[in-house]
Amino acid sequence: MTAAKAYQVTLIRSLAKKSARHQASVRGLGLRRIGGSVIVPATPENLGMIRAVSYLLKVEAIDHAAQ
Numbered sequence: 311m312t313a314a315k316a317y318q319v320t321l322i323r324s325l326a327k328k329s330a331r332h333q334a335s336v337r338g339l340g341l342r343r344i345g346g347s348v349i350v351p352a353t354p355e356n357l358g359m360i361r362a363v364s365y366l367l368k369v370e371a372i373d374h375a376a377q
Contacts, residue, residue, distance in 0.1 A: 314371035335359040
């Protein structure tokens with residue numbers, strides 16, 4: 311997960327009964343509902359949040375040439 315400049319992150323599992331920290335990480339990434347996707351830059355803060363809640367997400371590297 312370190313070579314890309316951005317990632318497309320999709321929420322694929324529910325936040326119900328998850329810890330408040332994990333819910334805050336998902337919200338911090340900008341995800342609101344199951345199936346929702348956002349493109350986030352590959353900053354250390356975002357990568358940490360993605361790593362913490364990776365079991366709830368589908369993560370795809372974005373090629374900047376495609377944008």
